[in-house]
Amino acid sequence: MEPPVAAAPPSGEPGVLRRNAVALGFLAPAAILLLVMIVYPTIYTIIRSFFGKNAHEGFLPHGSWVGIDNYKALFTTNILVTAIKNSAIWIAVAPAAVTAIGLIFAVLTERIRWAVAFKTVVFMPMAISLFATGVIWHLMYIKDPGQGAVNAGVGAVKAWFSSPGALSNAAPSTAVLTGSPQTGYVLHKPIAAGSTALMGLTAIPPTDLSSAAKQAVVPQAKSGSITGVVWRDFKPGGGVPGKVEQGELGIPGVHVKLIQNGKTVQSATTGDDGSFTFDNVSGSGYNTGIAASTFAAPFGGISWLGPKLITPAIILAYIWVWAGFAMVVIGAGLAAISREVLEAARTDGASEWQVFRRITVPMLAPVLSVVFITMLINVLKVFDIVISIAPGSTQSDAAVIAVQMWRQSFGGVNDFGLGSAIAVFLFVLVVPVLLLNVRRFRREV
Amino acid sequence: MATYEAEAPVVVADPNERVAARIGRVVTRLPVHIFLMLIGVLWLVPTIGLFFTSLLSPSDYVSNGWWKVIAHPHLITWENYSNVWHNTDIPTALRITAEIAIGGTILPIIIAALAGYAFAWIDFPGRDWLFVLVIALLVVPLQMALIPLFHLYNTFHLYDTIFGLVLFHTAFGLPFAIFLLRNFFIGIPKDILESARIDGASEFRIFWKLILPLGLPAIASLAIFQFLWTWNDLLVALVMARNTTPITVDIFSQLRQFGSNIDIIAPASFLSMIVPLGVFFAFQRYFVQGLLAGSVK
Numbered sequence: 001m002e003p004p005v006a007a008a009p010p011s012g013e014p015g016v017l018r019r020n021a022v023a024l025g026f027l028a029p030a031a032i033l034l035l036v037m038i039v040y041p042t043i044y045t046i047i048r049s050f051f052g053k054n055a056h057e058g059f060l061p062h063g064s065w066v067g068i069d070n071y072k073a074l075f076t077t078n079i080l081v082t083a084i085k086n087s088a089i090w091i092a093v094a095p096a097a098v099t100a101i102g103l104i105f106a107v108l109t110e111r112i113r114w115a116v117a118f119k120t121v122v123f124m125p126m127a128i129s130l131f132a133t134g135v136i137w138h139l140m141y142i143k144d145p146g147q148g149a150v151n152a153g154v155g156a157v158k159a160w161f162s163s164p165g166a167l168s169n170a171a172p173s174t175a176v177l178t179g180s181p182q183t184g185y186v187l188h189k190p191i192a193a194g195s196t197a198l199m200g201l202t203a204i205p206p207t208d209l210s211s212a213a214k215q216a217v218v219p220q221a222k223s224g225s226i227t228g229v230v231w232r233d234f235k236p237g238g239g240v241p242g243k244v245e246q247g248e249l250g251i252p253g254v255h256v257k258l259i260q261n262g263k264t265v266q267s268a269t270t271g272d273d274g275s276f277t278f279d280n281v282s283g284s285g286y287n288t289g290i291a292a293s294t295f296a297a298p299f300g301g302i303s304w305l306g307p308k309l310i311t312p313a314i315i316l317a318y319i320w321v322w323a324g325f326a327m328v329v330i331g332a333g334l335a336a337i338s339r340e341v342l343e344a345a346r347t348d349g350a351s352e353w354q355v356f357r358r359i360t361v362p363m364l365a366p367v368l369s370v371v372f373i374t375m376l377i378n379v380l381k382v383f384d385i386v387i388s389i390a391p392g393s394t395q396s397d398a399a400v401i402a403v404q405m406w407r408q409s410f411g412g413v414n415d416f417g418l419g420s421a422i423a424v425f426l427f428v429l430v431v432p433v434l435l436l437n438v439r440r441f442r443r444e445v
Numbered sequence: 446m447a448t449y450e451a452e453a454p455v456v457v458a459d460p461n462e463r464v465a466a467r468i469g470r471v472v473t474r475l476p477v478h479i480f481l482m483l484i485g486v487l488w489l490v491p492t493i494g495l496f497f498t499s500l501l502s503p504s505d506y507v508s509n510g511w512w513k514v515i516a517h518p519h520l521i522t523w524e525n526y527s528n529v530w531h532n533t534d535i536p537t538a539l540r541i542t543a544e545i546a547i548g549g550t551i552l553p554i555i556i557a558a559l560a561g562y563a564f565a566w567i568d569f570p571g572r573d574w575l576f577v578l579v580i581a582l583l584v585v586p587l588q589m590a591l592i593p594l595f596h597l598y599n600t601f602h603l604y605d606t607i608f609g610l611v612l613f614h615t616a617f618g619l620p621f622a623i624f625l626l627r628n629f630f631i632g633i634p635k636d637i638l639e640s641a642r643i644d645g646a647s648e649f650r651i652f653w654k655l656i657l658p659l660g661l662p663a664i665a666s667l668a669i670f671q672f673l674w675t676w677n678d679l680l681v682a683l684v685m686a687r688n689t690t691p692i693t694v695d696i697f698s699q700l701r702q703f704g705s706n707i708d709i710i711a712p713a714s715f716l717s718m719i720v721p722l723g724v725f726f727a728f729q730r731y732f733v734q735g736l737l738a739g740s741v742k
Contacts, residue, residue, distance in 0.1 A: 019567060022648045026563035027575075029556045030619055037616035038582050041590035041597075048592060057596045105484070111477050120729065121485045124492070127725030127732075128718050129677030131693045135714040136495045138703060139511075147510050149494050320488065325736065332737050381586050384679045384693075392701050402680075405588045410684050416592050423588040434584045441580050 042427070049420035057416070070421035079396050080422070083404040086311050090382060090400060094315050094322075095375035099368055101319060102326020106334050107356065109327070119331070123324035130321065134388025137317035141304035141389070151301035158299055170295060173200035173233035174242040177290075184292035186259065192284030194223045199290060200233030200242055201251065209249060216250040217273040226281050228288055230254045231274040250274020255291035267291065305390070307397035314389050314398060318382065326371045333367030334360070373433060380429055401426050492718075499525055499711035506707055525712045534695060535713045542676060542691035542717070544607050549614035549675035550668050553622050556615065557667075558660065561626030562652050566638060576627065582620040590617075591684050598685055605686045613685060614675045622667055625738055629663035630656055666735025669728050673721050692717040 044060065049071070052064040074080050105122060109115040125133060142148030145155040172178075172185055177199055179185040187197055196218060209232065216231035233239070235247040250273035258266040258278045268276045278288075304313040337360065345355050361368075383402040390398035399407065401422060409419025497511035500521045514520050529535050563569070564576050594613065595604070603609030633656065641651050657664070679693040686694065696713050699706045725732060 020569050023563045023567040023569035023572075026559045026567065026648070026652075030560035030623060033556065033612075033616045034579070034582060034619055037594065037613070038585055038590060038620075041593035042585060044593035045589050057593075105481075108477055108481055111474055112481060118481055118485055120726075122488050123729075124722070124725065125488070127673060127721045128492070129679070129693060129721065131677065131679045131697065132495075132714045132718050135696065135700075135710060136491045139494055139498055139707075139711070140491050147506075149490065149510065149512065152510055152512070320491065328733055328736060377584055381588070388679075388697065388700060391703060402586070402588060405591075406680065406683070409592055410595075420592055423586070423591070426586050427589050430584045430586060434581055437580055437583060438577055441577065 045420045045423050045427075048416060049424045050417075051420075052417050053415040055417060064417075066417065070417045071425075073418055074421050074425060079399065080404055080408075082396065083399045083401050086398065087380070087400045089311055090315060090379045091376065094318055094379045095372050097315070097319055098322045098326050098375050099330075099372045101323045102330050102371060103361075103364070103368065105323065105327040106331040107360065109331065110334065119324070119328065122327055125321045126324050128321075130318075130382075130384035131388050133317060133321055134314075134385045137313070137320070137385075138305070138389050138391070140317075141313055143301040143303050143305065145299055145301045148301060148304075150304060151299075154302060155299040170201040171203045173202040176242065179289070181295035182292060184257075184290050184294070186287050186289035188287075190285050190287055191226065192286065193226060193281040194221055195226055196221045197226065197228030197288040198242065198244065199228060199230045199256075199288065200244075201230065201290075202232070202234045202241075204232050204234075204251070210252050212252050212272045213249040214273045215246070216244050216248050217275055218244050219275040219277065222277070224279070224281060226258060226278045226286060226288065228256070228276055229274045230256060230270050230276070230290060254294050257289050257291050259287040259289055260285060305394060307394050310390055310394050310398040314386055317389060318379075318385055321385070322375060322378070326375070329371050330364060330367055333364050337363050373436065377430055377433055380426060401429075495711055496715055498707065499715045501525075501708075503705075503708045525708045526716075529709055529712045529716070533709060533713070535692065535709075535716065538690060538692040538695040539716065541607060541689055542693075543720070545610045545614070545678075545682075545691055546672050546676040548607065548611035549618065550672045552611060553615040553618040553671060554664060554667060557619055557622030557626050558657065558664065559652070560619075560623045561630050562648075562656050564623065564627040565630035565633075566656075567648065579620050579623050583624060585620075587613075587617050587681065591680075595684060603685075605689050607689055609685055610682060610689075610691075613681050614671075614678065618671050618674065622671065625667055625735070626660060626663055628738070629660055633659050662731070662734065663738070665728065665731045666738060669724060669732050670735050672724060676721055 048055070048057075048061045050065060050067060051061045052066040052069070055061045055064040075084070105118075109118055112118065128136075140149050141151075143151060145151040171181075176188050177185040178188050185199070187199060191197060198218065213232075216229055218229055219227040221227060229244060229250060231244055231248055231250045233241055233243075233248060235245060239245050239248060250270065252270055252272045252274065254270040254274075254276075256268050256270060256276050257264045258268075258281070266278045266281075268278060270276045303309060341363075342355055342359060345359055350358070381402050382400055383406065386398055386400055386403050387395065387406075395403070395407075405419055405422040405426065407413065408415050408422060494511050497514045498506065500514060500523070501509065501511060502520075502522050502524060505520050505522075509517075509520065560579075564572060564579075590613075598604040598609050603612065637655060637659075638651060641655060646654070676691075677693070678691070679697060682691050682694045683697065692713065696710055696717065699710050699713075703710065
């Protein structure tokens with residue numbers, strides 16, 4: 001059976017025997033461990049996957065043979081199908097994203113002098129456990145923008161483009177104002193130039209009111225202008241609705257608009273006493289109104305940890321961990337590319353993009369595929385980061401194959417048959433990679 | 446720029462041109478610098494966030510985002526750490542973690558070095574076939590072994606023991622370790638070994654006196670990987686231990702009350718990161734070498 005070892009002369013027979021014995025001595029500890037702890041369990045798990053929950057465990061499982069029922073359950077049970085779908089999303093997104101981002105970082109760091117510092121920073125998450133990474137990102141993803149940094153960032157960007165409304169709860173104090181918080185409120189009766197518009201609002205908690213707010217003042221009417229006031233039409237003890245009274249505060253920072261024929265022709269913002277002015281107005285048929293943005297609810301935060309976004313959110317965190325790995329491996333490949341080829345292309349007038357697309361990427365193809373395949377295997381086995389980011393309630397929405405293998409086997413269900421089937425499914429998915437590895441090695445020898 | 450060039454005397458045009466070219470390059474690369482700086486900050490923020498959170502008292506945590514610590518340093522308190530250190534099992538968990546990681550690093554390296562040497566330098570029948578088998582084992586997910594080993598461990602009283610966890614990490618670290626070391630050992634010049642053999646040195650002596658010292662760079666890379674791998678493990682310990690648990694499992698059991706236990710979770714998580722980060726910063730070079738040598742696991 002065995003291929004003959006480099007033809008040893010007959011006289012060397014005892015030498016060969018001795019050598020084999022020595023080899024056995026060197027290999028025995030590894031061989032025993034690998035056989036007992038990987039090979040035997042692999043066989044056991046494959047067999048176990050055809051037995052039911054109540055089978056007896058022994059040297060080999062026995063009793064309660066169920067055929068392929070566990071595999072049927074794997075593809076028909078809702079939470080398991082969800083896990084398979086999630087794993088598919090992971091496989092489709094994560095390896096490609098990590099490889100692409102690693103490539104971009106690797107190419108860009110070639111152009112800076114502080115590349116070492118940059119690489120250290122991006123590479124650092126590799127040292128942290130995926131579990132601790134999960135804790136870190138759970139913290140980042142908290143919904144309340146006052147606590148979760150991601151939502152605080154999103155809120156800040158949003159505020160940059162549209163400032164949050166001054167009053168999210170306010171309502172008109174009298175029926176002269178019509179509309180809704182979604183559309184804004186408009187003074188029902190049209191007015192002419194030289195008039196003064198009074199727009200009273202109530203139902204404003206004192207905490208919503210800016211501390212700059214002063215006593216509301218009805219501005220003087222001016223010809224050629226429309227003036228007005230937006231104020232909190234309420235004071236302790238009540239007051240008369242629709243009338244500006246002593247003790248009632250103007251509302252600063254309200255967006256008001258001037259409407260003619262259904263179109264907004266001017267807009268303004270109220271001052272500390274609630275007053276505003278539209279200049280250069282003539283004729284009549286105007287309506288003043290309060291813009292809807294005033295009533296926009298403040299940014300409440302995106303529900304990253306909710307059932308809809310949980311998987312993309314975890315994948316983002318995962319990319320944060322592995323981008324450094326891809327960057328370093330691809331960077332090493334990049335350093336091995338001959339500078340002359342790149343320079344020659346540049347001298348010939350190729351743009352940076354062409355050099356990247358036509359030379360760098362094709363020459364890096366072997367390295368890129370190594371990174372991609374490595375990530376593929378890693379992604380299939382992803383476990384820690386999922387169960388540490390996804391809190392109890394959304395864990396089923398976030399679960400991937402490896403998570404369900406653990407949950408079905410040890411997380412309370414204790415169905416070792418189903419758990420084995422899930423493990424075998426996972427194993428089958430990595431077999432192509434296994435064959436690839438073996439082939440690559442055999443070529444190398 | 447235009448006026449600057451116009452004013453420059455023709456005689457010194459050369460150095461000025463160089464300055465201009467350099468300025469030009471800096472300007473065209475400015476977007477790259479800015480982009481990478483942003484990325485760098487983005488990559489640092491989450492870890493810093495955990496650290497700052499761990500420095501907030503529970504009441505301050507509820508009313509403040511961690512970033513407010515930057516503007517209000519008086520909010521910083523080390524109370525959480527002292528509480529975690531004195532009133533929880535975290536120090537014990539850290540000790541257990543260290544024991545698992547050290548054992549789970551040394552044992553597989555010794556066993557893999559022996560096997561790697563045999564695969565690289567001892568002729569025996571079926572050598573290549575066996576090595577291919579080892580490579581095949583490289584990608585077997587450890588999920589394939591959890592259920593049978595759970596029963597085996599219970600039968601042989603290895604469940605919930607440090608030795609059991611070390612043994613598990615050893616077995617699953619072996620294929621990669623053998624692969625890496627065999628490939629490194631095979632690169633050692635043949636002359637050195639042959640002359641030692643002619644001098645009558647035993648195989649074990651050659652292994653001990655020649656191969657191990659020469660293989661030190663590869664062993665160092667491997668040790669760092671294996672150490673981080675075992676230190677950071679959650680799944681194996683979650684299945685194979687109940688009370689003798691490393692820090693990851695201890696923190697995991699707190700996660701369900703994330704909000705109310707944050708004053709334990711945050712400092713404990715940060716404590717669990719200190720050793721791996723220290724190892725990483727101290728041996729970054731070996732870490733990268735190991736990564737490049739065997740990005741297959």
